[in-house]
Amino acid sequence: MLLEIDDIHVHYGKIAALKGISVQVDRGEIVTLIGANGAGKTTTLKTVSGLRDLSAGAVRFDGADISKMPGHKRVLAGIGQAPEGRGIFPGMTVEENLLMGAYARRDDSSKELAEAYELFPRLAERRTQAGGTMSGGEQQMLAIGRALMAKPKVLLLDEPSMGLAPMLVQQIFSIIEEINRRGTTVLLVEQNAQQALQIAHRAYVLETGRVVKSAAASELLDDPQVRAAYLGGDIGDAVEAEEPEPGEAGKPGGEAGEPDGGDDAGGAAKD
Ligand SMILES: Nc1ncnc2c1ncn2[C@@H]1O[C@H](COP(=O)(O)OP(=O)(O)OP(=O)(O)O)[C@@H](O)[C@H]1O
Ligand SMILES: [Mg+2]
Numbered sequence: 001m002l003l004e005i006d007d008i009h010v011h012y013g014k015i016a017a018l019k020g021i022s023v024q025v026d027r028g029e030i031v032t033l034i035g036a037n038g039a040g041k042t043t044t045l046k047t048v049s050g051l052r053d054l055s056a057g058a059v060r061f062d063g064a065d066i067s068k069m070p071g072h073k074r075v076l077a078g079i080g081q082a083p084e085g086r087g088i089f090p091g092m093t094v095e096e097n098l099l100m101g102a103y104a105r106r107d108d109s110s111k112e113l114a115e116a117y118e119l120f121p122r123l124a125e126r127r128t129q130a131g132g133t134m135s136g137g138e139q140q141m142l143a144i145g146r147a148l149m150a151k152p153k154v155l156l157l158d159e160p161s162m163g164l165a166p167m168l169v170q171q172i173f174s175i176i177e178e179i180n181r182r183g184t185t186v187l188l189v190e191q192n193a194q195q196a197l198q199i200a201h202r203a204y205v206l207e208t209g210r211v212v213k214s215a216a217a218s219e220l221l222d223d224p225q226v227r228a229a230y231l232g233g234d235i236g237d238a239v240e241a242e243e244p245e246p247g248e249a250g251k252p253g254g255e256a257g258e259p260d261g262g263d264d265a266g267g268a269a270k271d
Helices: 041-049 071-077 094-101 110-119 121-125 136-149 166-181 193-199 217-221 224-230 235-241
Strands: 003-012 015-025 030-035 056-061 079-082 154-158 185-189 202-207 210-216
Touching: 003 041, 015 030, 015 041, 015 056, 015 185, 015 210, 030 041, 030 166, 030 193, 030 224, 041 056, 041 071, 041 079, 041 154, 041 185, 071 079, 079 136, 094 110, 094 136, 110 121, 110 136, 110 166, 121 136, 136 154, 136 166, 166 185, 166 193, 193 217, 202 217, 210 217, 217 224
Parallel strands: 030 185, 030 202, 079 154, 154 185
Antiparallel strands: 003 015, 003 056, 202 210
16 A cells, blocks of 8 residues: 555644544555545645644555655655645746756656656646746646656645636546556545546545545446535436336426535635
């Protein structure tokens, strides 16, 4: 196992954001965390990358307990991340931003640079443009490209599709698949659960700081409860899965009721 998040508890002041989350990521996998706003997905990633301390539990990586390791050492150990809000250096060119990703490595990074440009041709076209003038989607690509420059063993991605146009969303998911095919393990957080489950091997469903379900991604795609709650509230599918009485078909059902969608409290808390 490459990454093991073992029963971690994380607090913001007195508020318990994570109440015992356990997640395992094997070498070569794409694992995705899905769940409503405020469920604890970002906090989980931040605890792995060392941006949040845990109050109980452990994070193990590549055989070592890294629970107390400072964040910059985790990067060197092989934990890469494209941070939420992207963290691009606005005054530096695209290429300088990419090279910053390899800053901690002593060896030549021209191979990784070429690979980043191959994955993201847009970055190659814009290599001399200031990072801060790239569009939101382009900055997202730049952030991922920069994380890859450090040759991470695992790449942590927090909502890489956020704010992207539908065409770019498709593109970013295929790039993540390609990154994984080339050998990088991926831990992916996504609101876009449908697409995340389509590229992931396994998935965990988080609810208010706990894991409530974990399974093969393909299994969760077919899970009526997961479909209803996280995959666009597709009530039709959930009802269908309950095997309607024979002979009832074709009757327009009035039982769909209120879509349960407005309960997104806590979603505004980003830092
Ligand atoms: N800096 C903070 N200070 C106080 N509480 C916080 C802070 N960051 C997060 N929280 C709280 O911790 C809980 C988990 O938040 P987290 O950001 O991990 O959720 P999330 O699953 O990533 O949600 P989203 O889908 O909205 O990004 C939420 O209740 C949130 O309000
Ligand atoms: Mg989040």
